[in-house]
Amino acid sequence: MVCYSSILLIFVFYTFQMENTTLLELAENYGTPLYVYDGDVIAAKVERLRAAFKEVNMKIKYACKANTNISVLALMKKLGVDIDVVSPQEMKLALSAGFSPEQITFTSSGVGFDEIEACVNEGVLVNIDNLSTLEKFGQKYGSSLPVFIRIRPNVAGGGNEKISTGHGNSKFGIPIEQKGEILKLVNKYQLRIVGLHQHTGSDIKDGSTFVQAAEVMFELAKDFDNLQYLDFGGGFKVPYKEGDVETDMEDLGVQLSARFKAFCASYGRELELWFEPGKYLVSESGLLLASVNVVKNNPNGTLLGLNTGLNHLIRPMMYDAYHGVYNISKAKEEASKRYNIVGYMCETDDIAKDRTLPETEEGDIMAIRNAGAYGFTMASNYNSRFRPAEVLYYQGKSHLVRKRETMEDILKNQILIEL
Ligand SMILES: Cc1ncc(COP(=O)(O)O)c(C=O)c1O
Numbered sequence: 001m002v003c004y005s006s007i008l009l010i011f012v013f014y015t016f017q018m019e020n021t022t023l024l025e026l027a028e029n030y031g032t033p034l035y036v037y038d039g040d041v042i043a044a045k046v047e048r049l050r051a052a053f054k055e056v057n058m059k060i061k062y063a064c065k066a067n068t069n070i071s072v073l074a075l076m077k078k079l080g081v082d083i084d085v086v087s088p089q090e091m092k093l094a095l096s097a098g099f100s101p102e103q104i105t106f107t108s109s110g111v112g113f114d115e116i117e118a119c120v121n122e123g124v125l126v127n128i129d130n131l132s133t134l135e136k137f138g139q140k141y142g143s144s145l146p147v148f149i150r151i152r153p154n155v156a157g158g159g160n161e162k163i164s165t166g167h168g169n170s171k172f173g174i175p176i177e178q179k180g181e182i183l184k185l186v187n188k189y190q191l192r193i194v195g196l197h198q199h200t201g202s203d204i205k206d207g208s209t210f211v212q213a214a215e216v217m218f219e220l221a222k223d224f225d226n227l228q229y230l231d232f233g234g235g236f237k238v239p240y241k242e243g244d245v246e247t248d249m250e251d252l253g254v255q256l257s258a259r260f261k262a263f264c265a266s267y268g269r270e271l272e273l274w275f276e277p278g279k280y281l282v283s284e285s286g287l288l289l290a291s292v293n294v295v296k297n298n299p300n301g302t303l304l305g306l307n308t309g310l311n312h313l314i315r316p317m318m319y320d321a322y323h324g325v326y327n328i329s330k331a332k333e334e335a336s337k338r339y340n341i342v343g344y345m346c347e348t349d350d351i352a353k354d355r356t357l358p359e360t361e362e363g364d365i366m367a368i369r370n371a372g373a374y375g376f377t378m379a380s381n382y383n384s385r386f387r388p389a390e391v392l393y394y395q396g397k398s399h400l401v402r403k404r405e406t407m408e409d410i411l412k413n414q415i416l417i418e419l
């Protein structure tokens with residue numbers, strides 16, 4: 001109940017702050033499609049996570065793959081959040097946004113050793129997910145640098161198969177069955193393992209999945225003497241519509257904090273508990289604004305064709321993800337008509353099916369919810385279309401934080417040869 005009402009507050013706040021006036025103005029000023037992020041929603045999510053884990057020494061390492069706009073990253077830094085990156089390029093973005101190398105962790109998955117070196121050279125802590133890379137790390141750096149290892153706990157979790165990463169057939173992490181081999185390498189190279197990491201998946205509804213994976217980590221941790229951190233990954237499920245199931249953060253805070261404290265007591269040292277949420281911090285903060293290009297009255301239903309599609313928001317087509325859609329131009333009118341909402345790409349391009357909305361006209365501005373995470377970062381130039389502009393709204397002011405692409409961007413690296 002506590003949980004549901006606080007998320008409702010976020011929705012109410014969010015709608016109140018930005019619906020109608022602000023959003024329509026932004027669409028007018030910057031054109032559509034346009035990503036808009038509400039920084040106050042991000043700040044509220046950070047606070048909620050902190051409050052749930054106030055009993056332990058918890059650190060938030062924002063999984064920036066969800067949204068790498070450098071102004072969003074700068075906001076995270078201002079909010080006191082650290083950052084998790086998955087490529088040297090994300091690391092550079094984090095540095096550009098003002099993070100110091102000590103605030104960055106590189107969670108690698110099957111990357112070339114050159115990427116490990118690139119991050120080490122910047123002074124960034126690396127997290128290694130396979131034995132072969134761990135061996136190379138030992139050969140090159142021995143005990144001179146601290147290092148993290150990612151394990152695969154063989155715990156299934158996540159909203160769908162594509163985003164489930166901790167199970168026994170997953171490519172991610174070093175399988176927990178290979179503990180003996182990890183320990184051999186640790187001894188051989190005197191590796192300074194300062195942290196253990198696991199990430200079970202994304203859109204995990206059930207808090208007990210986190211506790212289950214944590215138990216695997218606690219058991220493993222007993223064999224490592226120099227730990228400072230245990231990283232339980234990200235993956236908290238956010239609501240996609242009112243009343244939708246979400247991770248009960250407050251309950252998880254109570255359960256996991258108690259187990260964590262008990263573990264630290266038996267380990268004999270206070271460790272930091274790390275999380276690396278992406279969606280939890282940014283999903284609900286974002287809207288993708290788009291215009292209605294076409295209202296198509298087909299015999300079997302009415303389609304709204306928007307000036308966006310899977311090129312800008314791939315989640316509906318990739319994961320069958322639900323995204324709420326509403327008509328900002330007709331916000332005060334009663335929802336009376338059913339629509340399927342589709343994109344403008346030369347592919348089946350469903351955005352939302354069977355939604356009841358006010359009678360909608362061509363030119364209306366529509367808002368697609370939960371677009372703050374894995375929206376722009378998974379966008380492409382398919383059909384040679386431009387990626388949208390982005391706006392960050394924070395404490396009553398909106399800022400353009402990325403310009404819309406132009407034809408120059410599309411042509412930039414292409415080479416026309418003489419034939
Ligand atoms: C290693 C790792 N950490 C954190 C995340 C963030 O997940 P989410 O955005 O669901 O919190 C991911 C993505 O699933 C991931 O692969």
Ligand SMILES: N[C@@H](CCCC[NH3+])C(=O)O
Nearest residue numbers: 163165202315319373374
């Ligand atoms: N991209 C996924 C979540 C993260 C997957 C990466 N581990 C989504 O949009 O739901």
